[in-house]
Amino acid sequence: MSQTVISPSLRATAAGVRVENVNLAYGSNPVLKNVSVEIEPGEFFAFLGPSGSGKTTLLRLIAGFNKADSGTVFVGGKDITDLPPWKRDVGMVFQSYALWPHMTVQRNVAFGLEERKVPRAEIKARVAKALDLVGLGHLADRRPSQLSGGQQQRVAVARTVVVQPKVLLLDEPLSNLDAKMRVQVRRELRDLQQRLGLTTIFVTHDQEEANTICDRIAVMSDGVIQQVGSPMELYEHPANLFVANFLGSANILDGSVLTEGAARAFQLTGGIRFPIPASASVPTDAKLVFRPQDASIGSTAGGGGNALSGVVMHREFLGSVVRYAVRIGDSDIIVDAPFRSGDALYEPGASITVRISLESALWLSS
Amino acid sequence: MALAIARPLGRLLASPGQAALAGVIALFLLLFLVVPVTTVIYVAFTEKGTGVFTLINFVDFFRTDLFVNAFWNSIYVSTATVLVASIFALPLAYITTRFSFRGAVLIQTLGFLPLIMPPFAGAVAMQLLFGRNGSVNLLLDDWFGFKIGLMEGLNGVVFVQAVHYFPFILVNLSAALRNIDRSMEEAAQNLGCSGFRLFRRVVFPLALPGYVAGASLVFVKVFDDLATPLLLNVKDMLAPQAYLRVTSIGIADPMGYVIAVVLIVVSVLAMWASTLTLSSKDYATVQRGGGGLAKRTLRPWESAVAYCVVGLILALVLAPHLGLLLLSFATVWSFSPLPDAYTFAHYARVFGDSSVYIKNTLVYASLAALIDVLIGGAIAYLILRTKLIGRQGLDWAASAALAVPGVVLGIGYLRTFYDVPMPDGRPLATFWMMIVLALAIRRLPYALRACHAALEQISVSLEEAAENLGATKMRTVRRVVVPLMTGGILAGFISSFATAAVELSATLMLVQSNSDAPLAYGLYVLMQSPAGRGPGAALGVIAVILVAICTFLSHVVIERSQRAKGALH
Numbered sequence: 001m002s003q004t005v006i007s008p009s010l011r012a013t014a015a016g017v018r019v020e021n022v023n024l025a026y027g028s029n030p031v032l033k034n035v036s037v038e039i040e041p042g043e044f045f046a047f048l049g050p051s052g053s054g055k056t057t058l059l060r061l062i063a064g065f066n067k068a069d070s071g072t073v074f075v076g077g078k079d080i081t082d083l084p085p086w087k088r089d090v091g092m093v094f095q096s097y098a099l100w101p102h103m104t105v106q107r108n109v110a111f112g113l114e115e116r117k118v119p120r121a122e123i124k125a126r127v128a129k130a131l132d133l134v135g136l137g138h139l140a141d142r143r144p145s146q147l148s149g150g151q152q153q154r155v156a157v158a159r160t161v162v163v164q165p166k167v168l169l170l171d172e173p174l175s176n177l178d179a180k181m182r183v184q185v186r187r188e189l190r191d192l193q194q195r196l197g198l199t200t201i202f203v204t205h206d207q208e209e210a211n212t213i214c215d216r217i218a219v220m221s222d223g224v225i226q227q228v229g230s231p232m233e234l235y236e237h238p239a240n241l242f243v244a245n246f247l248g249s250a251n252i253l254d255g256s257v258l259t260e261g262a263a264r265a266f267q268l269t270g271g272i273r274f275p276i277p278a279s280a281s282v283p284t285d286a287k288l289v290f291r292p293q294d295a296s297i298g299s300t301a302g303g304g305g306n307a308l309s310g311v312v313m314h315r316e317f318l319g320s321v322v323r324y325a326v327r328i329g330d331s332d333i334i335v336d337a338p339f340r341s342g343d344a345l346y347e348p349g350a351s352i353t354v355r356i357s358l359e360s361a362l363w364l365s366s
Numbered sequence: 367m368a369l370a371i372a373r374p375l376g377r378l379l380a381s382p383g384q385a386a387l388a389g390v391i392a393l394f395l396l397l398f399l400v401v402p403v404t405t406v407i408y409v410a411f412t413e414k415g416t417g418v419f420t421l422i423n424f425v426d427f428f429r430t431d432l433f434v435n436a437f438w439n440s441i442y443v444s445t446a447t448v449l450v451a452s453i454f455a456l457p458l459a460y461i462t463t464r465f466s467f468r469g470a471v472l473i474q475t476l477g478f479l480p481l482i483m484p485p486f487a488g489a490v491a492m493q494l495l496f497g498r499n500g501s502v503n504l505l506l507d508d509w510f511g512f513k514i515g516l517m518e519g520l521n522g523v524v525f526v527q528a529v530h531y532f533p534f535i536l537v538n539l540s541a542a543l544r545n546i547d548r549s550m551e552e553a554a555q556n557l558g559c560s561g562f563r564l565f566r567r568v569v570f571p572l573a574l575p576g577y578v579a580g581a582s583l584v585f586v587k588v589f590d591d592l593a594t595p596l597l598l599n600v601k602d603m604l605a606p607q608a609y610l611r612v613t614s615i616g617i618a619d620p621m622g623y624v625i626a627v628v629l630i631v632v633s634v635l636a637m638w639a640s641t642l643t644l645s646s647k648d649y650a651t652v653q654r655g656g657g658g659l660a661k662r663t664l665r666p667w668e669s670a671v672a673y674c675v676v677g678l679i680l681a682l683v684l685a686p687h688l689g690l691l692l693l694s695f696a697t698v699w700s701f702s703p704l705p706d707a708y709t710f711a712h713y714a715r716v717f718g719d720s721s722v723y724i725k726n727t728l729v730y731a732s733l734a735a736l737i738d739v740l741i742g743g744a745i746a747y748l749i750l751r752t753k754l755i756g757r758q759g760l761d762w763a764a765s766a767a768l769a770v771p772g773v774v775l776g777i778g779y780l781r782t783f784y785d786v787p788m789p790d791g792r793p794l795a796t797f798w799m800m801i802v803l804a805l806a807i808r809r810l811p812y813a814l815r816a817c818h819a820a821l822e823q824i825s826v827s828l829e830e831a832a833e834n835l836g837a838t839k840m841r842t843v844r845r846v847v848v849p850l851m852t853g854g855i856l857a858g859f860i861s862s863f864a865t866a867a868v869e870l871s872a873t874l875m876l877v878q879s880n881s882d883a884p885l886a887y888g889l890y891v892l893m894q895s896p897a898g899r900g901p902g903a904a905l906g907v908i909a910v911i912l913v914a915i916c917t918f919l920s921h922v923v924i925e926r927s928q929r930a931k932g933a934l935h
């Protein structure tokens with residue numbers, strides 16, 4: 001997108017969004033369970049979760065296309081729970097873009113301004129500016145079907161931001177683009193959002209997308225918001241097993257927490273025990289969770305408190321690291337070993353020892 | 367076109383067997399479609415007797431008040447039918463697709479029923495119900511002292527045709543409305559648009575292709591229809607004029623041919639205009655996900671209004687069925703709202719001495735349908751699975767039959783095959799097989815589409831797997847392609863059969879003796895006399911039941927084959 005100076009006619013007055021205790025069920029199937037979340041004005045916020053977790057439903061609720069069974073939605077401090085979609089001033093970019101095929105690009109973008117009874121001359125100017133903003137000024141007279149996927153997506157964005165909505169909602173905006181376009185467009189979206197100062201909610205099932213462009217993320221699963229935080233917070237301090245697993249890979253070992261006086265230990269299902277660092281806070285039903293890079297791999301010799309013996313099942317060479325799948329007792333874990341040229345690799349079937357760095361391990365209940 | 371393939375070069379493009387197959391089909395289309403239609407056009411543009419090119423026949427046509435009048439009458443009837451049919455179809459389509467409405471499926475099904483009744487069969491019933499001395503007018507006269515001239519002259523034709531053909535608009539428009547991705551509508555709402563503006567700016571324009579497709583089909587069908595105006599005794603329209611010229615003055619008179627050319631030109635123009643309106647607006651969007659318009663719940667009073675509207679329309683369009691049924695059981699029914707008494711005598715008569723009509727219909731329609739699926743299947747195979755030069759030509763030729771009115775094909779057959787003697791000396795044109803061939807040509811485009819769709823859904827890799835395991839092309843077709851296509855082929859067969867069973871336009875010109883006549887013709891003849899109306903109605907009821915069973919069967923077949931395919935994937 002071209003670096004035009006943003007004219008005041010497009011710059012939004014950012015508004016916050018607050019969702020309070022929302023419940024929503026389709027028939028007897030609860031899809032949103034007591035959801036509460038607050039999005040700051042001007043923030044780039046993501047709803048992240050696996051498919052079917054209720055992200056779209058929550059987004060459509062904010063846009064007014066879904067009705068909550070209970071709960072309230074505020075935009076800019078105003079209760080909009082009972083407003084119909086066309087009175088909300090909440091801009092939404094649809095996953096399918098939903099460009100009207102019977103109108104040109106220009107007419108698509110002008111639509112919302114026409115509905116707002118903006119004078120003709122002003123519509124013309126604002127449409128031109130919006131199209132310039134997304135770098136498509138020269139395609140104004142095309143029909144949507146004559147545009148590539150990426151161009152269609154930009155038209156959809158221009159059509160939404162031209163009416164200066166209070167909030168911008170994006171439902172999986174990158175899912176219909178190819179891998180290369182995805183990276184480019186997500187940067188452009190972030191850039192546009194920054195320049196317009198627009199409160200933006202971004203729905204995705206892809207943690208990389210959310211991590212790279214969003215200020216904060218709400219991780220959703222089964223209609224429940226599991227945790228809200230910045231990408232780094234979520235990675236470093238996941239609130240539960242789901243979040244740990246969904247953001248990056250995580251190894252999970254079952255076992256039980258034993259308390260012997262002041263000292264605590266974690267006993268794996270297989271019988272091996274680890275000391276639990278004194279500083280760690282450990283729930284009683286905790287499992288031991290660690291990232292693949294928080295363990296090291298060595299030949300069988302040696303032992304010690306936190307060493308586990310296992311067998312290499314297979315390995316993947318990823319360039320800077322080698323990823324080993326290791327079987328320990330009856331659980332499978334992944335260990336990433338840094339690779340320097342000349343290093344010898346362990347072959348599948350080799351007996352090895354895995355050392356977990358317990359300082360960076362997490363103790364999470366399910 | 368197929369002859370070029372036999373050259374050595376053809377080896378790369380198709381096997382000799384495939385080339386031979388294409389040759390046979392090309393010959394068939396040439397003999398029974400291209401030559402008769404070309405003959406009609408040739409005769410219209412040449413001087414009688416000498417064969418010299420001339421436009422004098424057309425000058426005569428436009429100088430004769432009767433013909434000019436007939437031309438404008440046909441245009442009027444077709445246009446008015448489209449309007450009236452739209453008035454029936456629009457509310458039904460909109461209400462059933464746009465709102466969550468109890469009985470939407472039932473309404474759509476009932477709305478489809480008129481299509482399965484031969485329109486001329488409904489015509490008599492509608493005269494009894496809505497005519498000058500029909501039930502409705504008798505009651506109106508009794509109660510309020512006035513009558514409505516619904517069935518008078520051209521307007522009678524419009525009314526009957528609209529009732530018969532409106533399902534085309536209903537089906538196409540409903541499908542179009544259902545196919546509009548929900549997000550199209552929501553995007554507009556999101557930008558501040560709602561209510562009637564939403565309908566006008568987004569929903570209707572998106573449904574327009576479906577509407578135009580249905581409306582142009584109705585226009586063409588009505589413009590070309592022969593039997594309904596004849597049965598209502600309206601002669602000053604184009605198709606009846608062509609028929610009357612050829613049957614009363616003889617096949618040498620050029621006027622019938624000129625009218626035929628006018629019929630073709632208007633049909634082609636109408637279809638061309640409809641594709642033009644649509645292509646200029648590029649509606650080709652890939653509609654991902656979504657799934658139909660959002661359905662709104664009606665408030666109680668809205669619901670009441672909607673049910674009234676739907677009820678009224680359905681009562682109107684289903685009345686002919688009821689009328690026909692009553693008539694088939696009536697002893698005497700005239701100048702009274704309902705028949706005087708009831709009897710089974712008409713059915714007895716129909717199954718007695720008129721059973722030859724039923725037998726002929728079954729024979730003709732099944733032969734025609736068989737020819738259709740064989741040729742349709744073969745053309746589909748050549749198009750989708752070979753690189754044979756000229757295969758597209760076969761497709762075009764077969765589809766061109768869509769634009770050839772039945773009357774025109776009938777006239778063409780008479781002219782082309784009258785001078786060809788059979789072994790017993792009678793002209794070939796009087797052989798009953800000609801009726802079968804005309805029916806087959808008329809239905810071929812539909813069967814071709816069914817076969818094309820069925821074959822298109824079969825992945826080529828299934829055939830390649832068979833060939834890889836050692837099966838020859840022929841055996842692959844027999845053991846893999848045909849079994850997988852069965853559903854589509856069967857559906858094509860049944861729908862060809864059903865529509866051929868009630869076709870009358872071409873048949874009317876080709877039937878030479880009562881013993882060769884199919885049901886539709888018998889019905890037509892019976893309906894001419896008051897004494898024959900009872901048995902005629904009984905035949906009509908049988909036709910409706912026959913077609914209804916077929917329609918239902920093809921539905922079941924299509925559904926089942928789709929489910930079987932779904933299980934595969």
Ligand SMILES: Nc1ncnc2c1ncn2[C@@H]1O[C@H](COP(=O)(O)OP(=O)(O)O)[C@@H](O)[C@H]1O
Pocket residue numbers: 026031049050051052053054055056057058
């Ligand atoms: N219109 C609907 N009717 C019934 N169930 C629905 C409907 N829309 C979504 N659902 C269900 O709600 C759940 C959440 O859906 P959705 O919000 O689309 O998930 P996500 O966007 O996170 O993939 C899913 O289990 C889905 O099947």
Ligand SMILES: [Mg+2]
Pocket residue numbers: 055056057172
């Ligand atoms: Mg979704």
